[in-house]
Amino acid sequence: xxxxxxxxxxxxxxxxxxxxxxxxxxxxxxxxxxxxxxxxxxxxxxxxxxxxxxxxxxxxxxxxxxxxxxxxxxxxxxxxxxxxxxxxxxxxxxxxxxxxxxxxxxxxxxxxxxxxxxxxxxxxxxxxxxxxxxxxxxxxxxxxxxxxxxxxxxxxxxxxxxxxxxxxxxxxxxxxxxxxxxxxxxxxxxxxxxxxxxxxxxxxxxxxxxxxxxxxxxxxxxxxxxxxxxxxxxxxxxxxxxxxxxxxxxxxxxx
Numbered sequence: 343x344x345x346x347x348x349x350x351x352x353x354x355x356x357x358x359x360x361x362x363x364x365x366x367x368x369x370x371x372x373x374x375x376x377x378x379x380x381x382x383x384x385x386x387x388x389x390x391x392x393x394x395x396x397x398x399x400x401x402x403x404x405x406x407x408x409x410x411x412x413x414x415x416x417x418x419x420x421x422x423x424x425x426x427x428x429x430x431x432x433x434x435x436x437x438x439x440x441x442x443x444x445x446x447x448x449x450x451x452x453x454x455x456x457x458x459x460x461x462x463x464x465x466x467x468x469x470x471x472x473x474x475x476x477x478x479x480x481x482x483x484x485x486x487x488x489x490x491x492x493x494x495x496x497x498x499x500x501x502x503x504x505x506x507x508x509x510x511x512x513x514x515x516x517x518x519x520x521x522x523x524x525x526x527x528x529x530x531x532x533x534x535x536x537x538x539x540x541x542x543x544x545x546x547x548x549x550x551x552x553x554x555x556x557x558x559x560x561x562x563x564x565x566x567x568x569x570x571x572x573x574x575x576x577x578x579x580x581x582x583x584x585x586x587x588x589x590x591x592x593x594x595x596x597x
Contacts, residue, residue, distance in 0.1 A: 391411065476495045551571060
């Protein structure tokens with residue numbers, strides 16, 4: 343009788359043990375992984391998202407979150423692999439291209455980042471994704487001296503937010519690089535209307551006016567007044583503390 347009692351206890355304990363080993367569901371693992379991310383426990387997060395993938399290899403968001411977690415610990419190549427897989431699962435989820443581009447920049451893969459962001463610009467993204475893409479693209483195009491495409495990217499940002507003084511200024515700077523001085527002047531003017539205290543905008547507009555005057559292919563009406571206008575811009579820039587303008591003032595604006 344005693345031995346039967348012991349066997350029943352062992353049997354019951356085994357049942358409890360088997361229930362304690364029941365694995366977490368993907369939704370439970372996702373919740374745990376996100377909580378780990380919020381607590382900056384990235385290694386535990388990676389483990390949770392990996393367990394999801396083991397149960398469901400088509401879980402797009404498990405790859406995305408694991409990619410974010412790996413990026414946070416500077417495992418950039420592995421993070422890119424996760425976003426590669428997420429994009430393979432759902433190529434129409436365009437936000438992944440922005441996030442993968444940012445990680446590629448951590449590896450100084452500028453061309454790869456541009457390629458990802460151009461996928462977005464060519465596929466009619468929603469407004470927020472488009473803005474995120476063009477903010478990065480505009481800077482990368484400028485850094486790689488692709489000023490024509492930088493003008494295009496800044497134009498898209500201006501269309502989204504016409505009150506963004508920085509986009510007007512940056513597009514003017516790109517047009518300056520292309521020697522489209524008259525168009526650059528218009529952009530700097532728009533910038534100044536939105537941000538009247540931006541000394542760089544006055545300085546760049548003054549320099550663009552001087553460059554326009556010195557362009558032998560251009561005929562400037564009321565040249566004297568135009569030079570005075572340029573000098574006024576340069577003086578205004580110096581007034582706001584832009585000392586680099588002094589040489590230009592000494593050369594063209596002695597009066």
